[in-house]
Amino acid sequence: MAQAIGTTSAIPQASRSARWRALLREMWKHRVDYLFISPFFIVFLVFGVYPMLWGFRLSLSRWAGGQRPMEWVGLNNYIGLLTNDPLLGKAFLNTMMLLGWILPTGLAFALVVAVMLNVRRLRGRGIFRTLYFLPFVTSGVIVAIVFSQFLDKNYGWVNLLLGKIGIPPVPWLVEAIPAQISVTLLLHWMGSGTNILIFLGALQAIDRELYEAAEIDGANAVQSFFRITVPMLRPVLLFMIITATIGLINLYAQVKLLTNGGPQNNTYTMFMRMMDLIAGNRFGEGAALGFIMGAIILVITFVQLRLLRSWWTVEGNLKS
């Protein structure tokens, strides 16, 4: 019996080693091809995988920087952040709130503008496209500084113009809701250009015959939009929702420069908290927060994928 077991386990082992040899032979045969694709993988390993693994190790350690060794603390950094951080809760809520506001409004705005720009009769479409795309190529730092000057409560141009039409000054950057609106406006202004262009490209790829057929069947413009345009944009929409979610959870530079997380931490994001921890020499906790944010992104993305897949059938029809 024992012999039989030994024999049966030896067979797969031999088969495995044969497979390995075959694989290596095959790789050697294509060595030149592998050489060509190797630069990407080398760069990816050195600058992508290694820092990520190092960062994960850091998130499980206490480290004072420099050449001091890391001290293993297990999950303490994660537990401390999730149970005993005076600012992370607020930062999480702010990030989710900004995500909840900016994602749907930004995509809806970009889609509407793209549909308008896709009208064949529209004159000067190229000019509009350039104008909408222009903010994207402008430095985010400069834009944030200019916005902060425009939106200054006492001396900003926006309140100056509002004053001309009898509207009292709005505390754009010094009250919670106006500050969140200011951040939203800034991000829409900067991000809409690319979103519009991507939507426009996808819209132009939709076969016109679908609309013509729908028209013959008696569908009006709204029905065509929801029954043809939106379902046909599903892959693009999915891509944009996921990339925008990742971008918004990692929101930092624009908010840092526009409101510095204020007023009263009402625009203080998770990324800002992470940066504060790192700048404050709490490298382990900063790394742990980075991985917590990564986990949040994964969960949200998974939910988005599941929801969007269940909302639309494979044929591209919206489920009732």
Next chain:
Amino acid sequence: MFKNARPISRRRFLQAAALGATGALAACAAPVAQPAQPAQPAAPAEAPAAGGELTGELIFWGHADHPIYDAGQAFMKKYPGVTFTQVEITDERTTKVEAALAAGEGAPDLNWLEANEVQLYGRRGVLLDVTDVVKQYEKDLVPAKTAEARVNGRYYGMPGDITPNTLWVRPDILEKAGVPMFEKDIKYEDFLTAAKTVKEKADSSLYVFGADGGGQSSLMFQCPFYALGGNVSDESGEEILFDQGDAAVRAVAYAKMAWDAGAGLDAGWFSPPYWAAIKEGRLGGTYSPPWMRGFFETEVKTPETGQGKWKSVILPIYEGGEKHRTNVWGGATLCSYTQTKVPDLVKKFMEFTFATMEGAQVTADWGIVPPYLPWLTTRLKDVKQTLFSDQTWTDTLNEALTLMREDYYRTPAYGLSGIAGGGPLYDKYFIPMMKGELDIEAGVKQWADDLRTENKKLLESLK
């Protein structure tokens, strides 16, 4: 011509191309073997040679137009064998220093660190111990400043810029509002009454209080906190004292009085509206550290914009805080790192810059106030300046020096608290207390509790 040539196989073509690409890559890579870090000395600089002649190179990281740069030039003039190189680094300085510390080399020989940074890096053990130099001159240096460079009884930097805060006022604007120039001992309540009058009658503010409470606005809290004997932590930095005694509660209450008076300038610190208000006379007074003079003089260049119209007086009296009517805000310390290859040269430079008449004069000419007592007591009065109407500025400064505390500690906890001008904990509590949304005593207590949590984690991470 190529009719009879043998066709090259795909495999051969790929092999040849790969060989060529590898060669090209190698050729490209060869000259780029330099680390992507600021220039460092090619070889370790030498220690002082026999006969007192110094040689070697010093690298300093700092912003453009820096007092240490001026000191470097003077040092090179005195010691021609020394090369002083300034690398202009501002925003990314901390990141680059961290990278150099992790790499084990590449940090500058000299850096200009804020008080809480000295305390932080000193505790991490990455700063050069310069106890021997500072001890040598200890009696000649302003004691309040030396305390900032001291960590667990050792010195990790040469005391640099001292910053006793005073009140700067424009008498011409007071006069416009019918308010007499302040007596030497004005009470805080009377100061606020005057500020309200000036705001109403001359449309000018006597203090800065932005809606975000950050930057210079924080002086409305910091100054009474200092005067009333407050401390964020003890000297070790381990025990949080922020809510011990009533200094913080009373300081917040004093700040709230200024907030409620509504007479402050509501503009971001150093923002275009801030400078416009100064030049247009809409800021007729401000609590200020001495180093701000350099920035003011860059902007205020004509009598129409206020040049030569300012005066300086000691801060108003907070009841019970008469002995220390000043505050410290900013004011850096000259430091080096343990990895420097020229520790002796570094120490010599530190000694020259802040413990000799010559060095002190150079840095003072730039605009900071060096801590060297022999210079302060004899030469401060001669500093050239254009902002103040007469030399009473230096008299006030000399008086403020005598009001400084030796028991005020700017440890890492001080940085965490945000009282120096903003930060998440400061934002969380300060403005809600100003607006009356949060009870002051409860707010200070919660602020201190959060600070304890944060400080404990920070100190643990430094172990």
